Amino acid sequence: MSEPHSHSHLWPGVPLALGSAALFGATPPLSKLLLNGVNPFMLAGLLYLGAGLGLALYRLLRGRQAAAGEAQLTAGDIPWLALALAIGMGGVIAPVLLLFGLTLNTASSSALLLNLEGLATMAIAWLVYRENVDRRLLFGAFAILAGAILLSWQGEGVAFNRGALMVAGACLAWGIDNNFTRRISATDPVVIAMLKGLVAGVVNVGLALAGGALFPPASVIAATAAVGFFGIGVSLVMFIVALRHLGTARTGAYYSLAPFIGALLAIAILGDAVTLKLAAAGVLMGVGLWLHLSERHEHEHDHEELEHEHSHVHDEHHQHHHDGPVSEPHSHWHRHAPMRHRHPHYPDLHHRHGHG
Template identity: 25%
Template sequence: MELPRITFIQKIKQFSSYRIGYVLVIAAAALAGLIHSISKPLLEYSNINTVAISPVTLAAVIFIVNGLFFTPLQKNTDSISKIGRKNLLLLALIGIAEASAVITYFFGLKESTAVNASILTNGEILFSILVAITIFRERLQKKELPPFTMIILGIVLLPVGFDLYHNGMIITDLVYGNLLILLSGAFYALDINLCKYVSNKMNAKTITQLASFVAGGFALCLIFVFQIPFEISISHLPSIAIIGIFGTGISTFFFIIALRLIGAVRTILLYSTTSVFGVIFAGIILQESITLAHVFSIILVSIGLYALRNRLGSDEKIIHYFKGNVKDALP
């Protein structure tokens, strides 16, 4: 009688872990979805926001805040001297790639809409698959071509094509902003692949903390070289804190824990709801219009990701990076 009782208790614990994992990944997606709607008002003039923050300045502050957030979690970790020059160089490249991605994204968001940004940021997934195909010589199977095409249609052709058609096939500031957001996805894909490479050398906290400080330092260098105004008012600080701590730091933290609790496939699929949350927040917070084209884009991307779930979730390098280091990521 004791063995069935133990099995029953284990099943209850497993169910509780799954439930916690589902809650955490949905929370991570919701927090990440806030970034678009919270960032855009900071980048443009309005009756409330009398000072528009430069995208480079905003990126610098967010990265520094994120690095400081992860600093207290760096207990019992190796010192920088033990990391090695090669890994430090790779961390520097990761930081520069992250800074380039965020700065490009903010410049694009300034010209585009938060609704478009919520959809176009899925370009990171598209470029990651393209990197795997071109660099790692992976091939898409025949059954994977239709969903991959759906992802391209949902992320690129439908949002950008709709805006081009709506503006008479002229590259307006809106279309230009959309293209910059897509470009930021390419930088994010480079960042992910570099993180995969160094993941077996150090834990996730070290990568996040040091890369954030490098990215912040790189952005500060751009501010100094190009003499970009460093204009931030006290009223901006709550929004910046939400973006840096909640939208980036805690969101990533929840994502890492969810990977361990419910696995890569479920986590990646549920985290893709970031687009849905982003569109909803843009409609509620910024009162932006949501068209049928936006809804159709999200549906296409969601179906495509679901069909490619095994490819995305079974990537051994992704699982090694997140699940292999999640124990060290916990405080």
């Protein structure tokens, strides 16, 4: 058996969530550039097809040995995957709403409004799945919400225009999808993201063609596929792995970095104006993000007996034997014996316990 691994509770979940956020954050301003003359349904479909086809190619190239380190989808996972694919929240509805919203709003304000995705994800995880959410996370959420309200303030009060409402709707759809995906986050993230990309891409391209849209020039298709592969495909793979280590609420909280990346790129690339309202909203949302990033959750807790399969290394939670040498990480069905200890942790696959 390998020696136990000692590492921070922040690793690798936090870097993965922040990396996912950075890649996705670049997608709105780049999509704004590509929207010129391209039907939003068509662009959404091409973005997700780029993600799905790119990940399918990666899956072929990575070989069986790399794939063996991940748990594969089982019969019990299919209903959750089918539910996410059938409803199409994350891959079909959300990107179309975002792209239509981008046609009505500046890329910078739309990017900052994407902070609402983290709030929707956290609220659903807290209220529906009973993930622990402490005061620090709640105060951070209120700061982010205050920033979103400020962005929508029109003289005498809050007035969400159609563009802002569409972006908010996209955030809600992604929040629902993120919580569905949590249920299958222990399985191969490349397969999950690949299937989402292919299904959503085919549906939206089909809807665009049915509505009379035409394919854009080959150069635009290639650029869109590249943006989709990194900004949606690779980002989603990193997000799913982060879900394993952080739980849904906290992954959504760390993911709140994405809108700031998008807003900065919109200002740098598209020349969006830096208004006082935009700057103040950015400060409020930045405070909320800092509160999320600086959270530390630690207490004595019990681990009940548990049997499951997922990719793992032999750390303090995986003290089991193998008949021969194994590579790490690896995946197999294994049993966790009951134990009680104390350390900083998040509601990951092994810490989804209740709190008094």
